[in-house]
Amino acid sequence: MPISSAMAVKASSRINSMFRILWLSAIVGMLAACGSVPLPPEPPIPTAPSAPRGAPPLATPEDGAPLPPARIQGRTRWQPVRWAELPGFTDDALNEAWNAWIRGCERPVPALARLCPEVRQLSIGTPEEQRAWMMQRLQPYRVEPLAGNESLLTGYYEPQLDASRMPTAAQQVPLYRPPADLATRRPWYSRQDIDTAPQARAALRGREIAYVADPLDALALQIQGSGRLRITEADGRVSNVRLAFAGSNEQPYRSVGGWLLQQGATRDASWPGIKAWARANPQRLNELLWSNPRVTFFREEPLSEFDAAFGPRGAQGVALTPGRSVAIEKDSLPYGTPLWLSSPGPLLNLNRLVFAQDTGTAIVGPLRADYFVGWGDQAGEVAGRLKQPLALWVLWPR
Incomplete structure (x- = not known):
């Protein structure tokens, strides 16, 4: 108004x-x-x-x-x-x-x-x-x-999964700490190598943090870069922890949704659409997973009651706030900048104050933002479908 x-x-x-x-x-x-x-x-x-x-x-x-x-900032003009x-x-x-x-x-x-x-x-x-x-x-x-006029708002979230400290009949998909030789081999082994190559498997032996049930949930957690686990310990206790980004294999990121579109396998490349395709085509699950060679490694952090009210730390180094933190291209919008965001769309109608507190490898473009939705399945449903036009205003000190 x-x-x-x-x-x-x-x-x-x-x-x-x-x-x-x-x-x-x-x-x-x-x-x-x-x-x-x-x-x-x-x-x-x-x-x-x-x-x-x-x-x-x-x-x-x-x-x-x-x-x-x-003002000129990065690839943008601030009018x-x-x-x-x-x-x-x-x-x-x-x-x-x-x-x-x-x-x-x-x-x-x-x-x-x-x-x-x-x-x-x-x-x-x-x-x-x-x-x-x-x-x-x-x-x-x-x-x-400064060039072009493409704008896009997408969403991201923090997956929240049940896990086990040891592999079980239901939970067999490992989430890893960084391997000891990660810095000496660049890029490190691909996702397919980790599943099939003896050298890669040996390098990750003993680096398992926990095991989850669904390989697509593990992939989602890696794509998002962090997540929450409710871990059943070996003695039966349950621990709530956060997995934070600790590195990657530095392989190129490839969208599994984009791979499905290229294959002509689906018209719905949203995350819910990807999971629906995987349920209908279990024999091609590895083919889907291996289309994205990039793997993320994690470190385990305690999740206190206070920490649980916020998201993970973004690239600015501060905890993200659901609905108020965005990931941006940092050269055009400095970390911490207050922004007015407007994105009228079929999924969310947003006119609100947000803050540039994160970035990501997929955030490319001066008028591009990834909206932190929160955590859990409902947030994942929104984040997986959010794709809308975007307008931004920087709110800068006089």
Whole structure:
């Protein structure tokens, strides 16, 4: 919904009252920062100037000030715009995004670090106060590719699987730690080699973390780069752990869905469609799996109750927030950048604040994003089908 200039004036009038309560939230801000890496010295928080009694509300930069020049970043042009251009800006529940912003402040780039003290203090602000602060402190820029105009939003998730520490009749598909000679052989053995070549199998002996039942679930976990396991231990105890990315065999990534399309085997190359084809064609399962030679190796991490409320750590080095973290092409959109994302589509209708906190080998293109949906089967169903047009705006400090 476009923002009228009257709304912008109304929002700015709250800045004065908002800053008067910020000192009360200092302790909350410090708690939210626990466990973060050291930040640069924090500048003093600006105090909004007071308006004389009976005077009109303070003006914001939206009230007609000249726009800054365009910026070139990587393969994109950042074109400055007014806040009114951002679809649905008045409707987003910004307080739901604030945890993702606080997590991003654990490892901010220098240009964004100076905002982090205020971000932490606004963690107890209302969405209206957060929105008014954003309009005061940030300038929106429309992201435009320097070449071409292709845009695409896809989804990714964290698989959640039952597993066993030892192979059983039902669970025989291993998930591995990196082999000891991974750095000495590049690329390392392919997926087919790991299944069939004695040298590859010997190199991975004793590197098994756990075993799962479905080879396609193991493949999905490798493609996503991390996952959650509910492991039955040898003594019968059950442990909840996270498998985090620890390396790969550096073979080229090939889409198994793309392979099926090339074979003319299916018209539905979504992940649910791939699994349906595999159930109907079990004799060709290895052929499907081996079409993607890339294999991911993992490290095991404990999954505390607090960690379970967030996703794995993305490439920025901070835990991902479902629905608020995206993977991007890092040369065009620096890690930690707040973004306004708009993607009206048949599966999800999205107009919301998100953060560039991850990347991936498949994220190629300046107007390309992978939306972190969450974890478990339902998230996997959405992520496996999400493919929609995308528009992005960078929200950069003034």
